[in-house]
Amino acid sequence: MGTTAVILGGGYAGVMAANRLAASGRPGLDVVLATPEERFVERIRLHEYTAGTRADATVDFTSILHPAVRRIAGRAVRILPGERTVQLAGGETLTYDYLVYAVGSAAAAAPDGAVRIEQLEGATAARGRLAALPAGARVAVVGGGLTAVEMAAETARSCDVRVSLHSAGPVAPRLRAQTRLSVEKSLRRAGVELHSGTPVPADGDVRTVLGADVVLWCAGFGVPGLARVSGLPVNDDGRLRVDPTLRVRGQDRVYGAGDAAVIDEPFYDYLRMCCAAALPMGADAAGNILRALDGETGVRHDSGFRGLCISLGRSDGAVQFLSADDSPTRFHLHGRTAAVQKEIICRMTLRWIRGEAKRSGAYTWPTGPQVGRATTAGPVPMTRS
Structure with missing residues (x-):
């Protein structure tokens, strides 16, 4: 009998999770990506698209997804974890064995005008x-x-x-x-x-x-209310609460990744809503599903930061180097060199996603801060992949 893994959300975390699962080549594993978007949106490019300096901020899903991923166009409106089903806005019901909640962030309300x-x-x-x-x-x-x-x-x-x-x-x-x-x-x-x-x-x-x-x-983010209306545990902002293995406590088949999820231990407060956190979380959620299929214990999430690249136009920018816990160091770059570095990172983001579609585990990332690790439970990997 086969196993179905459903990923909700076609952003950075969701696509990374889908690729890591599908490229693993597990016999009988059906990977389903449910997303309302017709194309993958490069959100880190939206300021360029808005200003007219980029013709398009999207790419075709077929160019970044593993061919075995079954993509379904639809927006999830309710999760029924007791039944292991997801209801879509169009009336369709998806049945899952494992679920990755990666619906991303949403635009908060803006005033008139x-x-x-x-x-x-x-x-x-x-x-x-x-x-x-x-x-x-x-x-x-x-x-x-x-x-x-x-x-x-x-x-x-x-x-x-x-x-x-x-x-x-x-x-x-x-x-x-x-x-x-x-x-x-x-x-x-x-x-x-x-x-x-x-x-x-x-x-x-x-x-x-x-x-x-x-x-x-451009003030503030929100998250979809899907987790809250589905009765899943959320924080005050409506983000799905998960443990360090990215699994929902009390729901051994539901994982969370990306902007819409938050690890509910104080140690992880340094992880902000961003692409640099979403990609590793998506990969780790998928990795722990694969471990569960093998009867192994999931590993706790371990990711950190190294730099913050800022675009200030096509020929100007800034790079703030960071410690693993996202705190700024005294090192920084400015000007054209920083602009080039920002462009490299933006291009590499799609390459990392495509690389994962070719080989499960290809994507790697910086490890997180080490201070305080003894206070959290679970295996502590020295490197992440």
Whole structure:
């Protein structure tokens, strides 16, 4: 009798998990990827697509998925873990033996007059609005994180418009102070007006509040409510709570990976919602399913960071080197060299996914911080693959 592994979500974590499972070549293992997207979205490219410097931010799923992965177009609306089934919006029901919850993050609500760009639909709408602006029009970008920084820089350097960046706190607060100052200088050189330390009121049409023709809202993320409505354990933000092996406690057949999941032990607080965390989590969730099929104990997740690459236009950028726990070191790069490094990382992301489709276990990543490991249970691998 065969085994069916269903992966919910066609983002970085979901596709990586599907490829690791399918490429393992396990006899009788049916790998199903359920996603509403028609094509794979390179979310790390959406700021380029929005500003018009990239023609497309998607690739065909067939170009990155192992051929044995069975892709089903559909959005999951409810998981019934007791029955091991998933209900899709179109009425179809999927039955699973193992489930990987990798539905990713969702755009949080934006005020009237603003458009979000973290999803393809919003980015496409914003792209159309920017393209229709006359020369000298005003564009306001709201948010202090890296999505907002990259969006503001890309727009200012590629569009004949006046751009302002509005943040409630410091711009790019994760960066070391010296790196942050350099990023702010780059933004100003690009023509971006910086307005930090003042929250943007969300009442009324935000375009009127900011005196802008277009407002790009890049403040905050949300997650789909699928886990909550399915009765699965979630944190206050609605993210699926999993143990260090990425398995849902009390549900030995359900795993979580990527932005929509959170490891519910304080040691893992350093893991943020990003592609660099999603890919290893997807690979490890799949790896632990394979171990379960072999009757082995799952290993605890172990991934860390090495650098944070920031695009400040096609010929400018910044790289903040990081410790494994995501804390910034004193080393950083700026300018064209950093822009090249950012582009290399973006291109390598698809190569890592495609490499996993060719050989299960091909993708490797940096290990996480070591301090405090003795306080967590389970095997501790020295390297991850």
